[in-house]
Amino acid sequence: MDVAASSEESWKTMFPSAVLSLCHMQVVACYRNLASCVGGCTDSLQLRDDLRQTREKAQKLAVSTCQHLTSHLRDKSLPQEQRRELELLWVAFSSSLELLHVDMCKVFSMGDIFCLANTTALVQTGLQGGGSEVAARALSLPDLNQAQTPADGLENQERSAMEKEISQIDHMIDDMEMKVNVLRWMVEPHGPQYAEPLSSTDSASLALLTVDEEQPGHQPLCQRSRIFVFLLLFAVVLVAATLSVCVVFFS
C-alpha cells in the first residue's frame, strides 16, 4: 500500500516535469530548424512569425518547467531516487534552455543583418519550402498552462519583445543556478550511448546524400545513371542485332 502510494506520488511529481521538459526540448529543436533558415532565400514574414510563435511557446514551457523543477528540487523531503531523476531532468532542461538562448541570440543578430525589406540580399541557400510544417509541429504540443495569444507583430515590436525575452531567459538561467544546487557531473544518464535508429529510416534522403559521398572528385553527374543508360543501349543494340539477323535469315 505504502509502496503503491509512494510510487503514485513520485509519478505525480515526476510526470509533469518530465512531460514539460520533453515538450520544451521538442520546441527548441523546431526553433533551431526554423532559425537556420533566417537570412536564406526562404526568409519571409511568415518565417519570422513562425519563429516568434515558437519562441513564445518555448518560453511558456520553460517558465512552467522551471517552476516545477525548482519547487520539487528545493523540497528537502524528496526521496533520493526521485531527486536523482529530477536532477537528470534538470540537467536536460537547463541544457535545452541554453540552446534556446543561443538560438534566440543568433536570430536576433541575424535579424539585424538581413532585413526583409531587401529581398535581393537574402542568401541563396537552396531551400525551397517554408518552415510552416515545423512550426506547426512545435505549436501543436499541448499547452499545460495558458492559451496562446495569437499576435501578429510588426518587425520593430518584435525586436524589442525579443530583446526582453532573451534577457528573461538569461535571468531564468541565472535564477536556476542560484536556487538549486545540482552537481551536474554527478548526474548519471540512463540512456544508451548511441541513439537507436528510428523505425522509419529515411532511405530516400540517405540515398541522395550517399550519392554525394561516394563521388570524391569524380565527374559531377550521376555515374549510376550513365551506367544504366549504357546498359540499356547495349541491350537494345543486342535486340536489334538479333532481329536484323532474323530478318536476314528469314527473308
Next chain:
Amino acid sequence: MTVIFVLVLFSYSQIAFCAALIFQSVSKATCWHGDLCPLPAHHTQLISPYVPYMQAEKVLLEMQDPKKGVKSQPQRLVITTIPHAITVCALYSNSFFPMLSLARQLLNSCSGFLSSEARSFGSMLVALGYIYPLQDHKRLVIKPDASLYRFQTPYFWPTQQWPVEDTDYAIYLAKRNIRKKGILELHEQEQYNRLHKWMNHKWDFIVMQAKEQYRAAKERKKPDRVVFDCQERAYWVVHRPPVRTHTHTHTHTHTHTDSYQTCTTYTGCRLLPRVKSSVSIGALVKYCATYNSHDPFLSKCLPSNPWLTDDVTYWTLNMPNVEIPTKMRVERWTFSFGELLSDPRGRDDFRLFLKKEFSGENLAFWEGCEDLKWGTAVTMREKAEQIYKTFLARGAPRWINIDGKTMEITVSGLRHPHRYVLDAAQTHIYMLMKKVSKHTRSDAQLEQNARNRRPSLSPIILRQQELEQRAKMAASAPVDITQLCRFTTPVSHLAVYSGFTDSPSANASPSLPFVAPTPVCPSPISVALDSNSASERRAEAGEGEAERNPEARAPAGGNVLKSRMALSLRRLLKRGCSPSTMFASLSPKGQAAAGTSRIQPLCPDQPSQAPPRRTGNFFQIKVDIPPECRIYPIESEDEEEENRASSRGGVGAKEIICPWESLTPQNGTG
C-alpha cells in the same frame, strides 16, 4: 515480317534515344558556358592579410544579387533537383568582376592577376565556411572544374564568431547515427566517444535532442532535408575537421590552427601530472591566506602604499641592501626557505649565518649553480669548470659535501656541461640549507626598524656597492677567519639587529670551550670531532639550564643553544647526511641520546620540537648577559635527558614567547 521490321525500327530508335541521353549527360559534365574563363594551373599566392569576416560578408551579400551576382544553376540529383548550386566558373565569371574589384579594395592588394586573386578569395570563402562544396565535401577547396558549390546559410556563418559548442557537435553526431548506424567515420567515432566521456551527464539530453531535431527536420520536404543535411555537414567539416587534413589554402582559418592547437594541448595534457582539485585549491587558499597581509594592495602596508600616496618611504625601507629589514619582510622569510633565499637581504643574512657555521660554501655553490642556469650560453662552460674547481673537485678550496651518488652524476655530467648539469647537486645543497634554516628561522626580530632610517642612495650607487660586495666575497674564498670574526664582533650602533652577538668576554667562560682556543671565534678544525663529547656535555648543561629557566636567561640560553646548535649544524653540514645517518654515526659514540635529542628537531616530522629551538638563533639582541647564568654544575647526561624530555613538552609552549619582546623596553633606540 512486318512485325520484325517494326521491331527493328523501334530498336534503332531506342538506340538513338539512348545515344542522345548519353550525349546530354556528357555535355553536362563539361562546363560549356559562354563565359568560361581560363584558370591557371598553379596554386595561387595567398592573400596574407586577414580578411575580416564582416567584409567577406558584404561581398557575399552582393553576390546574391539576382542580376549582378553569381549565376546559379540547379543541382540534379537522382530523385530531385535542388536549386542554387554554383560552379567555379559562375563564381569567377565576369559578373563577379565588380565584386572582385570591391574585394581588391578591401584587401588592399594592388597587384595580381584576376584569376589568382579570384581563386584565393574563393578558397578563403570555402575554407571559412561561407560556401561549401557539394561534391567532395570533406576537402574545403575550390577546384577548377565543374564541381558545384552552394552558399551556406547565415545561421552557420562564422561572422559573429559564435562559440562552436561541443554539445552541438555531439547532437550532430548522434543525429547522423540515428539516420544510419555506423555511418560515423573514424575520427568522428573517436570524438563521439570522447564527448560521451566528458559530457556524460548530458548524454540523455543529447540523445533526446538529436531525436527531436531529426523528427523536426523530417517535417520538411525531401530536397530541403538534403540541403539542411549538407549545410550542417559542411559546418562541421569547417569547425571540426578530421585531424591532419591537408587543405590547399593556407589562409588564416582559425579552424586549422584550432585543430592543431587542440591536438598539441591534448597530447600535452596527457603527460601533465594530475592533482586532485581539492589539494590544489587547498594549496592556493593557504598561499592566499599566508600572503594576504603582505600584499600592499590587499591590506594596509606601513607606512603607506607608495602607489596610492606617492610617498616612497615603503620602497626605501625595502630596498635590497637596506641595513635593517622591516618586520614584514622578515616575517616573509619565515614562510619558506625559498622566500629567504629570493630576498637579497635575507640571502645576505643567511650567508652570514652560514659563515658562522663554516658552511658558507653551500650557499656559494648554490649561487654559482643559479648563475650557471640563468647565465649566457657563452660563459657556461667556464662557469661550470670554475664551479667544479672551487666546489666539487677533490681537495677543492670550498669543497661541498654531497653524497657519492650525486657526486658521480654531477661529475659525469660535467664532461658535457649544459645549463642544468648541476641540478642534482644544487637540489641536494638546497635541501640541506633548508633543513638548517628550518630550525634557525624564527619569528625574527623586528625592533625599531622603521626608526633607523638611512638616507636613500641612488640606484647606481647601490648597484656599485652590490658589485663591490660580491667581488669582495668572491675574493674572500676560502673563508677568511679574521674577516669572519669581524662580522661577529658586535657593532654597537646596531643594537637591534646583529649577527652573532657573542661578545668575546661572554664567551670566555669554560662552559663553552669550543670558543676558547681563539679569543674571538672558534676554529673549525680544532673543534672538529675529538672534543665533541666534552663540549656537548657542557653544552647540554647549558641547554638544560636554559630549558629550566627560559625567560630569565633566554639570551644566555639562546647563546648556548645557538652554540650547541651551531655545533650540531656544523656536523650536519659537514657530513651532509640525512638525520637517520646522523643517528647511525653518532650512536656508537655513546652519544646516542644526545645525538637523538639534538637531531630530533632537525627531522621535519617533529615540528613540535622545533619551536623550543627558535629562541636561540642568530638574529639576536645584544644584551648584557648576566655572568651568573653561566655557571652551573655539570650533571649527568641521563638526568639531563630526562629533564629535557620532560620539560620539553611544558617548555615548548612557553618558549614561543620571543625573548626580545620582554627585553624591548630595555633597549634604547640604539
